[in-house]
Amino acid sequence: MSALRIGVCGNGTVGGGTIELLRDQASLLASRAGRPLALTRVGARRDRDDCPLGDVPVHRDLLEVAQAEDVDVLVECIGGTELARDLVETALRSGKSVVTANKALIAEHGNALLALAEECGQSLLCEAAVAGGIPILKALRDGMAANTVTEVSGIINGTGNFILTEMGAHQRSFDDVLAEAQALGYAEADPTFDVEGVDAAHKLSILAAMAFSTPLNFSGVFCEGISAVTPADIQFADELGYRIKHLGIAKAHADGVELRVHPTLLPKDALLANVDGVLNAVRLEGHAAGETVYSGAGAGRLPTASAVVADIVDLARAGAEPVHCLGVPVKALKALPTLPMEAVSSAWYLRLQAEDRPGVMSQLASCLGAEGISIEALIQKPPKAAAATVPVVVLTNTAREDALRRAVAAISALPGITEPHCIRIESLD
Numbered sequence: 001m002s003a004l005r006i007g008v009c010g011n012g013t014v015g016g017g018t019i020e021l022l023r024d025q026a027s028l029l030a031s032r033a034g035r036p037l038a039l040t041r042v043g044a045r046r047d048r049d050d051c052p053l054g055d056v057p058v059h060r061d062l063l064e065v066a067q068a069e070d071v072d073v074l075v076e077c078i079g080g081t082e083l084a085r086d087l088v089e090t091a092l093r094s095g096k097s098v099v100t101a102n103k104a105l106i107a108e109h110g111n112a113l114l115a116l117a118e119e120c121g122q123s124l125l126c127e128a129a130v131a132g133g134i135p136i137l138k139a140l141r142d143g144m145a146a147n148t149v150t151e152v153s154g155i156i157n158g159t160g161n162f163i164l165t166e167m168g169a170h171q172r173s174f175d176d177v178l179a180e181a182q183a184l185g186y187a188e189a190d191p192t193f194d195v196e197g198v199d200a201a202h203k204l205s206i207l208a209a210m211a212f213s214t215p216l217n218f219s220g221v222f223c224e225g226i227s228a229v230t231p232a233d234i235q236f237a238d239e240l241g242y243r244i245k246h247l248g249i250a251k252a253h254a255d256g257v258e259l260r261v262h263p264t265l266l267p268k269d270a271l272l273a274n275v276d277g278v279l280n281a282v283r284l285e286g287h288a289a290g291e292t293v294y295s296g297a298g299a300g301r302l303p304t305a306s307a308v309v310a311d312i313v314d315l316a317r318a319g320a321e322p323v324h325c326l327g328v329p330v331k332a333l334k335a336l337p338t339l340p341m342e343a344v345s346s347a348w349y350l351r352l353q354a355e356d357r358p359g360v361m362s363q364l365a366s367c368l369g370a371e372g373i374s375i376e377a378l379i380q381k382p383p384k385a386a387a388a389t390v391p392v393v394v395l396t397n398t399a400r401e402d403a404l405r406r407a408v409a410a411i412s413a414l415p416g417i418t419e420p421h422c423i424r425i426e427s428l429d
């Protein structure tokens with residue numbers, strides 16, 4: 001059978017890994033794909049020693065790759081959303097399918113791009129865009145096809161998980177660990193996407209669209225990152241029997257969907273509490289399969305390239321038949337209302353600084369009590385000599401977000417209380 005001809009744009013972490021796998025696994029891939037996978041073009045700014053290309057032609061103008069006659073599948077690994085969008089549109093309009101690792105592109109422009117792919121009779125796949133090497137989109141699209149999926153939740157940013165793990169296990173500073181994540185190729189070109197939760201929100205919007213057969217809704221995702229989590233929070237959580245993880249959570253309810261990414265306290269014995277370093281883990285709840293959990297490397301050269309190449313193999317197997325990225329044609333997607341965060345309930349970790357004098361704690365308890373929130377656990381550290389305030393940590397029972405916000409506003413207004421900081425607690429039962 002004739003080879004499937006591939007043009008890879010971007011020869012960095014993911015593009016370089018993809019080129020390496022296509023070369024080193026060529027014979028295995030040919031047998032699994034049912035035809036050879038041939039790298040025919042590369043688009044790159046510069047040649048790289050860690051990405052030898054032999055006699056494959058290299059283009060500085062990436063749009064040439066998207067239009068080349070000897071390319072059947074364009075692989076987009078350049079990142080960003082402007083040129084990447086242009087590149088993907090050009091490839092689709094030129095009769096090529098596209099594989100991309102770019103979650104920002106799919107989250108922000110996926111609805112239009114998937115519609116264009118269908119219009120052009122082509123496929124647009126993005127397994128590498130979510131949870132790196134974990135074949136989570138395949139699991140959702142294919143393995144869970146018989147299920148009404150009610151929940152997708154998990155650790156979906158490798159850089160953030162690496163930072164929280166290293167801060168907790170080795171008391172390293174946030175900036176030091178972030179610099180290592182960048183050196184290891186885990187972080188986004190703009191690492192604020194990792195630490196402010198944007199990357200996880202991109203990924204959650206893709207997971208939710210596939211799980212609930214809805215259009216992509218990135219702007220509907222509530223987004224909080226890990227930059228406000230302090231070493232003291234990690235230490236207090238540990239004392240109370242919890243670990244802090246950054247989670248993405250998408251839940252389907254009768255009246256709409258809940259879409260949120262934020263740091264979360266998880267009981268130490270929860271499965272996801274023990275997923276460390278660059279590992280990701282995604283938990284699916286299906287009405288027939290029940291709970292299934294998938295774990296593996298969420299970022300990095302070969303794990304991510306593994307997902308890119310898996311998509312290429314799917315395209316080789318599908319032949320002329322387009323593969324629907326979200327499992328159904330775009331016209332079959334149905335928008336669902338996004339539930340406001342105010343209506344979401346969770347238990348809470350509340351840390352603040354309080355003056356060490358009688359009455360402060362009872363006022364704090366009254367503010368919570370006035371909103372029907374009770375205290376489940378409390379830590380108050382003894383004052384350090386000369387310190388005007390002491391740190392206080394409170395764990396609450398389950399409360400609606402709007403009630404908690406009102407209580408925290410009242411607590412903040414109390415004399416002698418400063419710096420309140422809240423983190424949600426999930427049990428993931």
Ligand SMILES: NC(=O)C1=CN([C@@H]2O[C@H](COP(=O)(O)OP(=O)(O)OC[C@H]3O[C@@H](n4cnc5c(N)ncnc54)[C@H](O)[C@@H]3O)[C@@H](O)[C@H]2O)C=CC1
Pocket residue numbers: 009010011012013014015043044045046060062077078079080083101102103104128129130132185186187188189298299300301304
């Ligand atoms: N690094 C990782 O672990 C993962 C990355 N991704 C996604 O994969 C994509 C690529 O990420 P990385 O490989 O990490 O980035 P990278 O920075 O290592 O590689 C990007 C490459 O594209 C090239 N490039 C960018 N603009 C270009 C242009 N106009 N002309 C020619 N070459 C150009 C750059 O020179 C660079 O070599 C991004 O969308 C990222 O979000 C997805 C999953 C994991």
Ligand SMILES: N[C@@H](CC=O)C(=O)O
Pocket residue numbers: 129130131132156157158159160186187188194199298299300
């Ligand atoms: N920057 C991302 C890369 C993979 O998607 C992450 O750290 O998870």
Ligand code: NA
Pocket residue numbers: 127128129130131132133134135136137307
């Ligand atoms: Na994946």
